Amino acid sequence: MRFGINSFLFTSPFTTASVKLFPQFKKWGFDTLELPVEAPEHIDPVKVKAAADKHGLVIGSICACMGPGRDFRGTPEEQATATTYVQTLIDQAVILGCPSVIGPIYSVVGRIGSHTDAEKKEHFALVVKNLKPLAKYAESKGVTLCIEPLNRFETDFLNTCDQGLKLIKAIGSKAVKLHLDTFHMNIEEKNQAVAIKKAGPLLAHFHACGTDRGTPGNDSLDWKPIVAALKSIKYSGDVVIESFTTDVKVIARAAAIWRRMEPTRNEIAVQGLKNLHQFFGRKKK
Secondary structure: OEEEEEHHHOOOOOOHHHHHHHHHHHHHOOOEEEEEEOOHHHOOHHHHHHHHHHOOOEEEEEEEOOOOOOOOOOOHHHHHHHHHHHHHHHHHHHHHOOOEEEEOOOOOOOEOOOOOHHHHHHHHHHHHHHHHHHHHHHHHHOOEEEEOOOOOOOEOOOOOHHHHHHHHHHHOOOOEEEEEEHHHHHHHOOOHHHHHHHHHHHEEEEEEOOOOOOOOOOOOOOHHHHHHHHHHOOOOOEEEEOOOOOOOHHHHHHOOOOOOOOOOHHHHHHHHHHHHHHHHOOOOO
């Protein structure tokens, strides 16, 4: 198991120049990096990989940023745009030596509303139709697509572990697995530990977030059963801190962060990592 940090805590968009953050991430003791690639042209994956190697870090995941125009259940144009975008991320993952492309790889974030059963069935079929060839492409490249359920305020399509597992089963590819996030599960799941156990071997990525999007462990969540559940399924993937602050304005607006959750974002990274080591009984390097 490796502990990672999502760069959204410090910058948006992540660009090639953002590798200046890497020495600090390494100094704090993170094993892996999660890079949200808002537009593929923002990075030179060769240079980013070289910078990570130089500082003894691993690019553990690329986060798909499903913004406007990228929607696998949208218009034909939006579906095509989303397909090209995710396929490019897969290509970049190969260059970065990154095993996973993660996130809500199904619809544009923020699309919410009530739908009839017929509409829901149509949306599901469209997403499956679009993700099947992408899954095949990802498998050919040795990359895993990790599907993340979001809370009801960010999507109406996929909110729970059960829904995620249903989608994965319908796609039917060993290159498609589940990505769970404690922030979203705190809103949508009856019991986070039960959801984790239900995911079992299909769980391939995990976000550790405070219930207020702040520091994991400095919140109201009971982490003991969550950690116990992850250990019970022998989870060996990355555990990544994905927290947001008011410092990065674009992300603050998108994630509805209207007040400062912690004194500084550095404290979220440092204390969050310390808490993870304590939760999992792992000694800091």
